[in-house]
Amino acid sequence: xNAPDTLTPEPTTLTxxxxxxxxxxxxxxxxxxxxxxxxxxxxxxLVALLExxxxxxxxxxxxxxxxxKMLAQTLQWLEGDGFVLRKSYPVVPPxxxxxxxxxxxxxxxxxxxxxxxxxxxxxxxxxxxxxxxRTAP
Amino acid sequence: xNAPDTLTPEPTTLTxxxxxxxxxxxxxxxxxxxxxxxxxxxxxxLVALLExxxxxxxxxxxxxxxxxKMLAQTLQWLEGDGFVLRKSYPVVPPxxxxxxxxxxxxxxxxxxxxxxxxxxxxxxxxxxxxxxxRTAP
DNA sequence: GTAAGTACGCACCTAAAGGTTAGTACATGA
DNA sequence: TCATGTACTAACCTTTAGGTGCGTACTTAC
Numbered sequence: 001x002n003a004p005d006t007l008t009p010e011p012t013t014l015t016x017x018x019x020x021x022x023x024x025x026x027x028x029x030x031x032x033x034x035x036x037x038x039x040x041x042x043x044x045x046l047v048a049l050l051e052x053x054x055x056x057x058x059x060x061x062x063x064x065x066x067x068x069k070m071l072a073q074t075l076q077w078l079e080g081d082g083f084v085l086r087k088s089y090p091v092v093p094p095x096x097x098x099x100x101x102x103x104x105x106x107x108x109x110x111x112x113x114x115x116x117x118x119x120x121x122x123x124x125x126x127x128x129x130x131x132x133x134r135t136a137p
Numbered sequence: 138x139n140a141p142d143t144l145t146p147e148p149t150t151l152t153x154x155x156x157x158x159x160x161x162x163x164x165x166x167x168x169x170x171x172x173x174x175x176x177x178x179x180x181x182x183l184v185a186l187l188e189x190x191x192x193x194x195x196x197x198x199x200x201x202x203x204x205x206k207m208l209a210q211t212l213q214w215l216e217g218d219g220f221v222l223r224k225s226y227p228v229v230p231p232x233x234x235x236x237x238x239x240x241x242x243x244x245x246x247x248x249x250x251x252x253x254x255x256x257x258x259x260x261x262x263x264x265x266x267x268x269x270x271r272t273a274p
Numbered sequence: 275g276t277a278a279g280t281a282c283g284c285a286c287c288t289a290a291a292g293g294t295t296a297g298t299a300c301a302t303g304a
Numbered sequence: 305t306c307a308t309g310t311a312c313t314a315a316c317c318t319t320t321a322g323g324t325g326c327g328t329a330c331t332t333a334c
Contacts, residue, residue, distance in 0.1 A: 021259030026202035038175035065163035082265020110251040122158035128219020
């Protein structure tokens with residue numbers, strides 16, 4: 001099942017592999033992107049922004065527990081990857097709006113799908129965990 | 138700290154919130170599960186196991202860059218959450234097989250969906266990043 | 275007059291993730 | 305006989321994610 005490296009199981013070219021990205025390869029840039037998207041706050045920010053444009057402090061209030069520093073950093077990561085669009089208005093009390101790019105909406109949906117699944121199946125998971133399901137009646 | 142508790146934005150009961158899980162709530166156990174699933178190696182292990190049962194060292198070889206320690210720990214996390222089934226045969230060179238539970242297959246599929254999307258759209262992302270797309274001809 | 279809100283940057287610090295090395299108890303192959 | 309593979313654990317160390325607090329340049333509201 002697990003193929004020794006001597007034989008290439010899939011007939012893909014090197015460039016095709018690079019173009020596609022291969023998460024199993026250690027040095028693949030896709031690992032970085034995955035890290036941003038699945039980071040502790042990245043997930044929550046993406047899901048939050050799926051609901052629409054938010055300002056910085058809106059996000060801060062919505063995502064329970066983020067520090068300002070991490071929120072800023074996460075937004076910069078996601079902006080750098082082309083998932084988030086930052087629009088700042090040069091008014092005197094700062095005003096900045098964050099929204100998702102089309103690319104961001106795409107990942108966001110998949111992340112949300114995962115997040116929703118976990119939320120919905122939480123009690124099953126906790127039961128499997130052996131931790132008595134305290135949510136049960 | 139955040140969100141005045143005085144106003145409840147959504148008319149859900151406390152038990153419903155607990156049963157469902159709410160990732161935006163700081164102390165919700167779903168955060169833990171999400172952490173395991175979206176951890177650096179958790180993602181890759183889940184995707185790898187979707188292809189079928191693997192032995193420890195098969196996984197180690199397949200997932201580029203994992204240390205034995207982290208692989209073991211990740212597998213224990215996922216086993217603890219009821220996503221992974223560990224079957225050990227008490228033979229003299231140790232033999233252990235890892236596979237997904239039905240619950241695990243469910244999350245795995247969503248994680249794979251996300252992973253696949255990133256792999257496929259990698260070059261668009263890298264372009265958005267401003268990093269010249271080195272995969273282009 | 276001052277307290278609060280805005281969107282951060284900077285500096286410092288802790289906790290946790292992650293890596294490295296060694297060791298185990300045998301069996302098989304060179 | 306020595307090396308290698310197996311599935312780990314324990315001890316130790318490094319790196320980084322993440323948190324805390326401070327400052328800012330104003331404005332609005334109390």
